[in-house]
Amino acid sequence: MTGPSPPHAPPAGRTLLVLGILLVAAALRAPITAIAPVLPAIRADFALGTAQAGLLTTLPLLTFALLSPISTLLARGCGLERTLFAAIALVGGGIAVRSFGPAWCLFAGTMILGTGIAIANVLLPGLLKRDFPDRIATMTAAYAVTMGIAAAGMSALMIPLAHATGSGWRLPLATAILFPAAALAVWLPQLGGHTTTVDGSPPPRDGRVWRSALAWQVTAFMGLNSFLFYVLVGWFPSILADAGFSATDAGALHGLMQISGAAPGLLLGPIVARMRDQRLVACIVSLATVAALLGLLLLPGWAVLWSVCFGIGNGSTLILSLMFMSLRATSPHQAAALSGMAQSVGYGLAAVGPPLAGLLHDASGGWHVPLGLCVALSGVMVVAGVLAGRSRTIAARHDPRRPDGRPRAA
Structure with missing residues (x-):
């Protein structure tokens, strides 16, 4: 899915690209x-x-599922850097529309920002492969940490901002626009490039991936991880409120x-890099998610412990599922096909x-x-993770032009 790497950028340009x-x-x-x-304030308002x-959590996931398979086509026509810029602009525009106006703006803005996130979600890993081929693990880790810290900071600040400004939910929710605004400002110098994520060959259409049991195991692992994450992201404060926690503590x-x-x-990156088989680590981190959900169901008063346990378990399974998309494939094109399949089906399930x-x-x-259902599905995720963690790859397509019959990566 990646073409030749661009010439090495000067240190200043490289730093700006990383930022x-x-x-x-x-x-x-x-x-x-x-x-x-x-969300409780929004529900009361409308x-x-x-x-x-x-639906406010589901609509972005539906856009992820629908747009993931076609996002690379947009980059082929417009260039990777410009497509990413447009995607982040959509995120900012969606935040603005969502934060001000009647109820239909709330849902329309959510769909707009979901569209931008869906496109960037697919293209950003391709950018890392192209520009940082020898530092993919490091950059992926930095990418995941930054995404988690930003999300956590926004969640924790929503209620204090609402109390401090006395503006209700609108102004605090609108402050999320600071992230895409900063990204657009720093990304401007990259618009001079007009490159794509592919080498000019047709987009991957590896039907073998969709017929592979291993590919479906990877897809199930990612899809169940996403299902559980977005249920908790959407309803965790409400679950805690019903358990007696204040809105500030729940946030x-x-x-x-x-x-x-x-x-x-x-x-996780350095650990997995040294492992040929990921079954044990997939089992352990998936069981951490099971324990967190079971604890939240039976002992909600210990929510601090379950919050940390679920975060570590779910964050680890997400990173593993992303790694499996490369580890279980035999070629970059097959990895792209597996990524499109896993994200499309996985986010559809999460929606x-x-x-x-x-x-x-x-x-x-x-x-x-609902929590009982999540516990049961997290148990299924353990099984999917163990199966996806085996040291195997999806069968490569055989090239009929090779007389020895040896497989060539599709």
């Missing part, structure tokens, strides 16, 4: 996670039902959960999570049934 990448990463999760702490409120724990999810990025949890809450009158 731009990190700021883009900061803008990819904070606008979504920031809404959960102020008289939204639980399922309607869940702080929401932030703690997310910043804990950034921590594994500092350690079901928040509204389903809301509907189950309304039907059962509490959070025990």
Whole structure:
């Protein structure tokens, strides 16, 4: 999926590129996670039902699922740098539309920013492969840590900002625009480039990936991780409020959960790089998620512990699922096909999570049934992680022009 690396940039330009990448990463999760702490106020303002409120988390996921397979086509026509710039501009525009106006603006703005995040989400890893081929693990870790810290900071600051400004939910939610604004400012010098993420060959259409059991195991691992994450991101403050926590404490724990999810990025890369088989680590981090959800179901008063445990477990499984997209593939094109499959199907599954949890809450009158479902699905994720962690790759397509019949990467 990557073409030849560009000439080595001067140190100043390289530093600006790294800063731009990190700021883009900061803008990819904070606008979504920031809404959960102020969701009760939004619901009261617009008289939204639980399922309607869940759509505010689901709409970006639906755009991720729909746009992930075609995002690389946009970069082929417009250039990678310009497409990323336009994507982050959409994120900023969506935040502005979402924060001011009637209820339809809330949903329209959410779809706009989801579109921008979906495009950038797919293209940013390609940029890292192209410009930092020898530092992918380091840059991926920095990218994950930055994304987690930005998301955690926004979650923790929402309620204090609302109290400090006395403006309700609108102004605090609008402050998320600072991330895309900063990213756009730093990214401007990159617009001189007009490069793509591919080498001119057709986009990957590896049908073998969609028929591979291993590819579906990787997809299930990522999809279940995303399902659980977005259910917790969308409803964690509400779950804690029902357990007796104040809005301020619930928002702080929401932030703690997310910043804990950034921590594994500092350690997991070097550990996995030394392993040929990732079954054990996939099992351990998945079980941490199981323990956190079971604890939240049975002992919600220990929410500080469960916040950290879920953040570490879920953050680790996310990083592993991203690594599996490369480790389980036999070629860059096959990795691109697997990435498109896993993100499209995975985020489609994740989109079901928040509204389903809301509907189950309304039907059962509490959070025990939704959390019980999450515990069960996290158990399935353990199995998917162990299967996806085996030292195997998806079968390469055989080239009929090779008389020896040896496989050539597709």
